[in-house]
Amino acid sequence: xxxxxxxxxxxxxxxxxxxxxxxxxxxxxxxxxxxxxxxxxxxxxxxxxxxxxxxxxxxxxxxxxxxxxxxxxxxxxxxxxxxxxxxxxxxxxxxxxxxxxxxxxxxxxxxxxxxxxxxxxxxxxxxxxxxxxxxxxxxxxxxxxxxxxxxxxxxxxxxxxxxxxxxxxxxxxxxxxxxxxxxxxxxxxxxxxxxxxxxxxxxxxxxxxxxxxxxxxxxxxxxxxxxxxxxxxxxxxxxxxxxxxxxxxxxxxxxxxxxxxxxxxxxxxxxxxxxxxxxxxxxxxxxxxxxxxxxxxxxxxxxxxxxxxxxxxxxxxxxxxxxxxxxxxxxxxxxxxxxxxxxxxxxxxxxxxxxxxxxxxxxxxxxxxxxxxxxxxxxxxxxxxxxxxxxxxxxxxxxxxxxxxxxxxxxxxxxxxxxxxxxxxxxxxxxxxxxxxxxxxxxxx
Ligand code: PA5
Numbered sequence: 042x043x044x045x046x047x048x049x050x051x052x053x054x055x056x057x058x059x060x061x062x063x064x065x066x067x068x069x070x071x072x073x074x075x076x077x078x079x080x081x082x083x084x085x086x087x088x089x090x091x092x093x094x095x096x097x098x099x100x101x102x103x104x105x106x107x108x109x110x111x112x113x114x115x116x117x118x119x120x121x122x123x124x125x126x127x128x129x130x131x132x133x134x135x136x137x138x139x140x141x142x143x144x145x146x147x148x149x150x151x152x153x154x155x156x157x158x159x160x161x162x163x164x165x166x167x168x169x170x171x172x173x174x175x176x177x178x179x180x181x182x183x184x185x186x187x188x189x190x191x192x193x194x195x196x197x198x199x200x201x202x203x204x205x206x207x208x209x210x211x212x213x214x215x216x217x218x219x220x221x222x223x224x225x226x227x228x229x230x231x232x233x234x235x236x237x238x239x240x241x242x243x244x245x246x247x248x249x250x251x252x253x254x255x256x257x258x259x260x261x262x263x264x265x266x267x268x269x270x271x272x273x274x275x276x277x278x279x280x281x282x283x284x285x286x287x288x289x290x291x292x293x294x295x296x297x298x299x300x301x302x303x304x305x306x307x308x309x310x311x312x313x314x315x316x317x318x319x320x321x322x323x324x325x326x327x328x329x330x331x332x333x334x335x336x337x338x339x340x341x342x343x344x345x346x347x348x349x350x351x352x353x354x355x356x357x358x359x360x361x362x363x364x365x366x367x368x369x370x371x372x373x374x375x376x377x378x379x380x381x382x383x384x385x386x387x388x389x390x391x392x393x394x395x396x397x398x399x400x401x402x403x404x405x406x407x408x409x410x411x412x413x414x415x416x417x418x419x420x421x422x423x424x425x426x427x428x429x430x431x432x433x434x435x436x437x438x439x440x441x442x443x444x445x446x447x448x449x450x451x452x453x454x455x456x457x458x459x460x461x462x463x464x465x466x467x468x469x470x471x472x473x474x475x476x477x478x479x480x481x482x483x484x485x486x
Contacts, residue, residue: 081453123243183223269431
């Protein structure tokens with residue numbers, strides 16, 4: 042098994058019959074999901090995606106990625122939320138958070154259109170100066186403000202640099218199959234387009250063209266990623282909590298939530314996991330946080346954050362539990378050098394592999410936090426490979442869906458995301474929002 046869920050460090054916080062009590066509810070959630078008669082059932086395309094994905098498009102993704110690799114030094118992926126987090130998480134996890142600074146034969150990959158920052162945009166434009174650039178705008182709706190602004194800017198840059206004709210072969214668009222202004226515009230302009238399937242929501246879309254094109258540009262084996270997800274899809278088909286570890290994770294989260302553990306902290310022990318944490322936070326936060334319910338998803342990277350948030354986790358309000366991701370087989374090792382003068386008194390570590398120290402830090406922290414009243418759920422990945430990460434992505438997507446149904450919410454919509462947009466459009470003077478603008482201005486002044 043490439044991903045294993047280990048709940049032994051949560052055992053002291055629940056009684057053994059709690060799994061048995063929640064099993065009927067899990068069965069109901071499983072039935073809603075597999076019979077597709079639960080809330081949000083028009084967004085279940087991700088369930089079979091690891092095998093039912095469009096093979097023709099998959100080949101086009103690989104071909105486009107190869108062309109991009111050969112024709113640019115900088116690749117800019119433009120998108121926000123579910124339209125960028127998955128790709129960035131996978132690239133950083135499997136390559137490095139410092140991917141752009143490493144020696145490599147693939148282009149630098151930057152992400153734009155995920156903020157409203159003049160500084161971020163200007164900095165990226167200056168990075169692009171004198172370099173060959175390709176872009177991929179990713180937006181299911183095609184109307185999201187942040188990526189739309191960035192696309193305007195980068196399209197103009199490319200047209201200025203290469204002419205309209207030259208820019209055409211450097212602009213790739215991932216959007217709805219047929220609806221929306223972006224699709225229409227791309228067809229008219231002659232850009233190559235890829236599809237965000239109708240039945241796959243943004244935060245479940247990393248294994249579609251949304252994530253796969255940028256991931257393939259970075260030189261990651263997308264066949265392996267899909268194979269890992271397919272392996273998980275088969276592994277987690279039985280609803281029994283004895284057999285299904287993704288469901289067991291979802292069930293345990295729900296049991297803890299009912300005991301007042303309303304914040305879950307996803308813990309990574311490697312800086313390369315930081316963006317994966319961000320992907321996970323969107324997945325669970327946007328799926329569960331509704332109807333005044335839901336576990337608040339937070340994240341940390343240890344040991345870094347043990348020196349900032351460690352105090353709170355050990356000793357603060359006891360409404361927390363942690364889900365720790367541990368990668369069993371490290372890809373890189375580093376031996377701690379000896380210091381003949383032993384100035385820091387650390388010669389007891391001389392000759393030891395840094396990974397051994399990291400794993401010991403993890404064990405020590407886990408026991409300390411459990412002693413401090415924080416249940417620890419452990420997810421053990423066998424290695425840091427595309428296959429195992431594909432498996433983990435599916436594990437979380439499935440657990441999230443079951444968890445949402447256990448909570449009694451629709452895990453596949455995100456009505457709350459619209460509230461800020463309406464206010465922003467009104468305040469910015471978008472036509473049609475005049476009444477709201479007056480009311481908002483009165484509250485602000
Ligand atoms: O998960 C989601 O649905 C959101 O995060 C969207 O992906 C995000 O808002 C971007 O939307 P779009 O792809 O339509 O530009």
